[in-house]
Amino acid sequence: MMSYFYKMSLKKRIQLIYIFLVVLCISVTGICSYLFAAKSIERNALELKKSILNKSVQVMDEHLRHIVVSSYSFMLGDTFTQVMQDVRNHNDGRYYQNLSLLQTTFAQLKLVEPLIDTAYLKTPIGNFFSTKDFPNQSAAFDNEYGEVVKKPGWNTMWFGSHASALFQSRGNVLSLLLKPIVIDNHTFSEVYMVVNMREAAMRDILNQDLMNSQVQLFLLHKNGSEVIRPGSGTFNLVTEPGFAQRLNRGVGDFTYTNGQGQDMLVNYSALSMNEDWVMVSVQSKADLLSPLKKIRWLVILIMLFCILLALALSDLLSSALLKPLNKLRRLMVEVEYNDLDVRFRSKYDDEVSAVGHRFNRMLEQIQILFEEVRATEQDKRRLEVKALQAQVDPHFLYNTLNTMFWKSESGEKKDVSAMIVSLSLLFRLGLNDGKDITTVEQEIKHVEQYMQLQQQCYEDLFEYRIEAQESCKGIEILKILLQPLVENSILHGFNDKEDLGDILIRIDLHEDTLRLAVTDNGCGMDVAKMNAEEATEGNRKGYAISNLVDRLNLQYGEQASLVFHSEINVGTTVVITIPIR
Template identity: 45%
Template structure:
């Protein structure tokens, strides 16, 4: 540690000291406050949630208790007892009489407790229910209720069945069912009083006791299965919930859902059914949002203090090391290619002497850069001249030979036209020694070349130059770009073509880029193979035309120009040149 401190500058040591003390003090204080308030908020939230949960559980138990009392009142009535006596005696003759007698108790019970959706008394001599409800065609033995009765593992007198679709009547709405064995002097097998309770009314009862906040409540059994069928609950982590609740009747714990979000969970068992738990949960992140805000406040304060420490350390070091900082700033500017800086100082100390040596070094660097730039420019010009010299002179031989034979055949007009075209071709190609021409002259140059070649190779091909926007004709471009491309089409694309070839030159502009396309219907090329051949720098390349144009574009325009090849055999071969319109070219 001491070795590291010795290597640090004075400014860095001051900076480290101020920042270290500031960060340590604020971090310790902020961490303590954050943890303390976080624990206090979680404890207060758990207590408040548990109180709300206990209150809701009491109200919910009271509602279930009232329903049980209403059913007990029904079962203690004379009509119900007479019905049970008929069941005991297996008397089916008075079925309709008993059904009629039970309508009034049914109506009184459902009027007293409006959360009851339907009621049915299942007996071996028939089912008894309010006749105003339409009984479904599903027999009691085929219902989910009967399945739960059969699968009950313990002896029971009251059986609560979690939410399901109502099957006894033609309603189909979600209900919770209560099954009670009848109150009678003797035990009657296969006799059940089934009461379907509307889930909607019970859910309203739960939601009515929720206050504003993030707390949510639901009812689950101890296996973590939802009691209400209309409230979907993910049970992927049901085992962890079941282990956390265990056999206890009340408590709270933290729970991480499948999505990774943490929740604070409170629970309380219902007195009317100890297997059912009223569970309240709230997002831990929402609950601790004020703590997060406080943490951000602490971080902001820490940042402000760090900035103040930096300013103070900078002010102290500036007084002592101002000349050195000045020299360092000049060096940073030199790193960004600003070589015109100069160190000046009124002092004559060691730092000033280093600054004067720095000035001398910059002068030598600028002299070396200028020398290298001049050398590179000469090399670049030489490379361009060498590339231009690679243009195949074979066509000149063919042109002169054609002129000779046409003169021998007394075709004076054709000879005159070819001589004029050849002179125009040379005039436009020379371009007064300039490397930059205009699009108008370049199109005229390639037009003269194509005219000569069409006379040298009659019926081999025909050509088209698409109409160009007048505004583009004066755009400056590199000369002799198109002639090597059309030469490549004639020599390689049409020689083995069974039909007449076609060359079309198109020009367009978009987004500051000029696009020139040379298209033909020749035999085509293997684009991938040609691109690999063109990319072999320093090696011999058989396609002089394409490599010449590509190399000249790279030398003049760099990465701003594009050379694009596309080919479909005997259908379309295209070479596209994309160059910047307003690119400044140095001759």
């Protein structure tokens, strides 16, 4: 994958990185926005659910409180007080009279609290009720509440949805069981009042404040059983695993998964009138977060639009960014075809422009270097020609040909033949097939032919020796280095010398340099004076040495050196040091 990325063009890499960054930023922004919106909507929805639940609890508590108050108000009436006196006196002779008197009170109770469906008063002297409500046999109370009333420490009891056995076919009701209030410091142990409320009316109270049909309110007992049944369908939350156990606190909320695998959000709050009854609101989490589907699709569409826009603009953007670079590239192609007059120009002041300006300076330097190289090559050719001219010096050539002529006249044909061969080899080795570089071995042969010709021209003038390490003979060096030095010894070192001259050529290696030394036992010279005369035109001695120094500098630079060591009437040593390449 990375190798493919490296092989891509710069434009494609810029496009790819640009698209990656845009997609990354858009994705992070979209996802974070969606998550933030989801959290806000969920939080607001939960707060709304809690508000609805609290309002419904308050309404239900108020109705239950009003029922309790209405029931106790019923017990404060004169008729009820008179009935309680008969109960205390065990006077059952006034039963029908009291029943008749209580009809008005029962009617007033229903008018005061419309939720009350029926009321039933259980006393030892007889049971009292509204004659319009079709009561059952007298034993119905004991069958329904006989065991309940035996529980100690209660004054009121609430019962959830059930079919009342006290009356005939009245439908399911919610019931309130009360003990009578104390009258004249007398308590009535066997007197109980049952107030039945229509379940349908209580259900209407439960659902009247619901603003969202997706939220379901339940009035449950803490064990999970239903106090008020829903109007449609059957819901038995007590069968849901772990549901009832979470209603152990007075108020709270939790999330659970129902039997169908749906995540449900639950809020609950106990009623203050009956803490065993809990108001529970249940809503599917999917329904609660359904508005997020629109937001999610909207975010996705916006992200896709931005990504497509980025894709469309990526090519335009990369082309605009690379325009100066492409221009610089075209100029480089022109330079490849040897057009060094092109120059980069840009109205921008950026990194590419900086590179372009350096490119312009580089072209200027290249042009200057071309001129310098051209001048150097011209100097090199000129010096080479001078070096070749030096070896065919007219004076030397004249002496050599003159010697050959007189030897031919004298019949010394072998010497003449040898001189012709030496002269021919001298010229051939000097030309070196037009190359500037030769080997140490060829350079030795060249100077040896020169010295043999000079020995023929100047008999008994000098002798020569050549000492060269075998490891040095294959090293490449600049041609015609030794001949000017030997010529200097012959023409100037032995000019006024009466004894036999001696020339020693020693070639050896010293670390990473090659040393060529020419030593003679000539008359010697003043080195300082010789250096001053080197630049004098027409001075043969200065001209040859100066030409040699220039050629060494052109070929080897400062790494090469030519040094004179001389002593008057003792001799001269010239050492050339050049680097081994």
